Amino acid sequence: MSTLDKNMSLTSEAPDNINTVQKIGTFIGMLGLFIIVLAGFNVGLPNKGLWLTIALTALIAGIALFAKGTYKNKLEGIKNDGVWFKSISSRGYLAWIAGVGLTGFYIVLYFFAELLGLGVNGAENTGVVALFDPLSRLLSGNAASQWFVYGTLYTVAILAFGIKFLMKYKHNRYEQLRTVSVMFFQTAFAFMVPELMARLNSDSFSLPYNDLKNMWPLNYYAFEQWRVDQFINAETIGLVFLLFGVLSIFVVSPILTYKYGKRWYCSWVCGCGGLAETAGDSFRQLSDKSMSAWKVERWVIHSVLVFSLVMTVATISTYLGYDASKYWLTKDMFLIGVAVFLGLLFAVIWYFKKEELAKDARYGAIGYLVVVLSLITIHYLSGKELFLFEAGKLRSLYGFLIGSVFSGVIGTGFYPILGNRVWCRMGCPMAAILGMQQRLFSKFRITTNGGQCISCGNCSTYCEMGIDVRAYAQKGENIVRSSCVGCGVCSAVCPRGVLKLENDSMNGRIDSNQILLGNDVDLMDLVNKN
Amino acid sequence: MxxxxxxxxxxxxxxxxxxxxxxxxxxxxxxxxxxxxxxxxxxxxxxxxxxxxxxxxxxxxxxxxxxxxxxxxxxxxxxxxxxxxxxxxxxxxxxxxxxxxxxxxxKSNKFGWPGQDLNGVQGLYSKQDLDALEEYAPNNNTCKRAVIVGGGLIGIELAEMLSTRNIPVTFLVRENSFWNGVLPEGESEMLNRHIKNHHIDLRLGMNLKEILSGENGKARAVVVAETGEELPCDVVGLTAGVxxxxxxxxxxxxxxxxxxxxxxxxxxxxxxxxxxxxxxxxxxxxxxxxxxxxxxxxxxxxxxxxxxxxCGNPLEYKPGHWFNSAKFFDIEYQTYGWVFANKKEYETHFHWKHEDDTKCITVAYHKDSKLFLGINTFGIRMRHEVFDRWLTEKRDIDFVVHNLSEANFDPEFYKKFESQVLSEYNNQSVSV
Missing domain, CATH: 3.50.50.60 (FAD/NAD(P)-binding domain)
Incomplete structure (x- = not known):
């Protein structure tokens, strides 16, 4: 080991010298970043629209050019050479710089937006936010906010690194289509449409910023009173949006997840997933594959789900309670409805799929159900605005802990250290719901190709969700895991053609028998007897 | 106990x-x-x-x-x-x-070549071999050129490894085409081209005569038997089997x-x-x-x-149908059943190659009964389970070629080639 380690230092041997195209790309990209930083220092840039255009174009062009330099003159194939030698992708010095930088950016963004130049109390924007004013005015007609700055940069990142990903996987049509899809949904649904919709707003008509694909509970404020009121007040169009929001949770998502697995959302549509798959692609190998990480994952993500559920129910029931005259749905109906729904859901799972649940999953499910139902009961009986905790406080605690710290600061800021899907794996309540369905009621699986696995470990290493894919593949078992987002990279990096993402019948989808083909048939019977 | x-x-x-x-x-x-x-x-x-x-x-x-x-x-x-x-x-x-x-x-084969035990001369089998390679070929400053002797699976892997660190590689292969003791001609020749496309200096029909020693008992050059040419190098990979x-x-x-x-x-x-x-x-x-x-x-x-x-249940070693797989740079290879480079007297081949020169299949069948004997597939993934079943069911080549799509295991949305294969098969059948 020692000789090996010695050679894995920064200065090493890996082909990490960059070529001319990469140098030009770096220069252009840095130029774009530099303009934005300059704006942050309130250098009075004249003609902000022009400078912003230059900055964003330079960012995208720089990243794309760097990627071109990386992959030009290379034949189609897997491009993971030197991943564990490069500082940025192996938790080296550059990775820590990037991690600290990103984390700092998120802290400023969420908690100290005025540092970015956000005009407070009606004041004019300055600094970085002011730089983005021209684009914001062009789209929505309003001045920019820190969220507009973030949304723009976010979209730029997905587009630029999406181009890089497309070049990297030019031989793989699944990866190509999936990437084009997330680039489209981010640009159109998360960015352009809501901004343009804002143009419809006037004194008498207003819709909330509405990213149609951003479903509850990932969008934890989806059913807050101000949003619901806005939708209702906007009459037909608002009600359509509100109805779509509800339908997508209870109808659209279950159908798509049944047919295709949670990947239809997590790696084809979702914005968080989009960023992870593009800008975060260089960090996918950093996810923790240990059994202990998997245990932590299951408890944490389902706890977040319960937290978000309780918080949402508390919030909604509170405003249904004190503003009862405004809504046809009463607080009592709502609470009873939630309790009945959860009870039924639990009963269905228990009845049909009990055997497929591990012991801790059963305990966890029962425990959480009891907690949620008793909270609802207490709330119902007490008849006050209290939900043990005050809904508003619960809401802001959730917003702070989960919405800001977990999904933003840790989830994205720590990409270069913890990997690109920490939020999706450990925190996203939406992923928890989709995952539960994927594990129990879906046609999706990763099929293992007979006995061809050589246990090399590429699949597990490059699984961004930290699934030990090899553990299944080397036994000839299909992979059916709730956390799998169907990115397809395990299948891509497999040197022996062992893995294939598929939607097929439910029968035989999970078969824990050891089916190592090419073996003696009688022997396999014996092995499976135990 | x-x-x-x-x-x-x-x-x-x-x-x-x-x-x-x-x-x-x-x-x-x-x-x-x-x-x-x-x-x-x-x-x-x-x-x-x-x-x-x-x-x-x-x-x-x-x-x-x-x-x-x-x-x-x-x-x-x-x-x-x-x-x-x-x-x-x-x-x-x-x-x-x-x-x-x-x-x-x-262990790696050494056939008594002069200089085979010098430093920088090694096979690639064990963890220690890997450590040695890190020592002698950490980059292209320390290792200005490597020579690989022996054209099999390990040889081509070693060539790929070294090329990822931009170390120039000369690949001496005894046979007149890469791995043609195992692979039929069309496949072997496709791989020759693929190896060269990866900038490997592939020398077919060449043998090692001796390895010359430099300072400190370290390999300095390789002498080619056929030409007498001296190839300066810092690492010699011996990959002529194990x-x-x-x-x-x-x-x-x-x-x-x-x-x-x-x-x-x-x-x-x-x-x-x-x-x-x-x-x-x-x-x-x-x-x-x-x-x-x-x-x-x-x-x-x-x-x-x-x-x-x-554990008290005496059992014979009874392997089922033969299968294997490998990867040659970017080209994946799978095989099910038997396809021999030197055809058995009863054996005939159907060969199809894609125009991009990275995909091909060879189906072996019995020349009289048309019984399906085996398939080699390059650049197209196939299902183990399906071929295992077809071999057991003793299907014939017609059935296999007509039902090839059932065996396809490429990722979703990949281009399919079954119809091309089928029309090629029909053409060849007519012309025979």
């Missing part, structure tokens, strides 16, 4: 240990001189290429062994004393066993051929001593198989079989 001692912690030995544990409560010890824990030998190349770290190549986390009460012993067995049922290690300590499993794998790593057994009384001689129950001539994996040699070849099968999959199968025998 019966003590099962397994020498070798590769796929064969570890599979045996795991299955014995599943079936019984016996005491199990696995000995290795190579590494503390089981790792995937097939993944060594990816460590050098920077795709993975050594830790990633371990299929089981380190706690696994203790949890399953499989004891691990680091040491090199010097002698086996079967009268006393005792092993002696080079360190001087000893270990008793009740049953002994020899699963020591292979052979059983059994020198330590010479005086043991265990019957040896090229490997440890075993019967179908994987028993040696000495009671309670077994041999499996790369180092085992069948008295009689099984079907079309070679008496020594140095393949990951067969090692795994032998391990499973032997575990049954050791």
């Amino acid at each position: 019966e003590h099962i001692v397994i020498i070798g912690n590769g796929i064969s030995g570890v599979t045996t240990a795991r299955h014995i544990r599943k079936l019984s409560d016996k005491k199990i010890t696995v000995i290795s001189a190579e590494t503390d824990h089981f790792f995937s030998r097939t993944a060594l190349m990816y460590i050098y290429m920077g795709h993975m770290k050594y830790e990633h190549t371990k299929p089981y986390e380190d706690y696994f062994w203790k949890k399953n009460r499989i004891e691990l012993k680091r040491g090199f067995v010097k002698t086996v004393n079967h009268q006393e049922k005792q092993l002696e290690f080079t360190e001087g300590d000893t270990m008793s066993y009740d049953k002994l499993v020899i699963a020591v794998g292979s 052979s059983p790593n059994i020198d330590f057994l010479k005086e043991s009384g265990i019957e040896l051929g090229r490997g440890v001689k075993v019967n179908r129950f994987l028993e040696t001539n000495i009671p309670d001593i077994y041999a499996i994996g790369d180092c085992a040699e069948q008295h009689e070849p099984i079907g079309n198989r070679r008496p020594i099968e140095a393949v990951w999959y067969t090692g795994r199968m032998m391990g499973e079989t032997l575990a049954q025998t050791i």
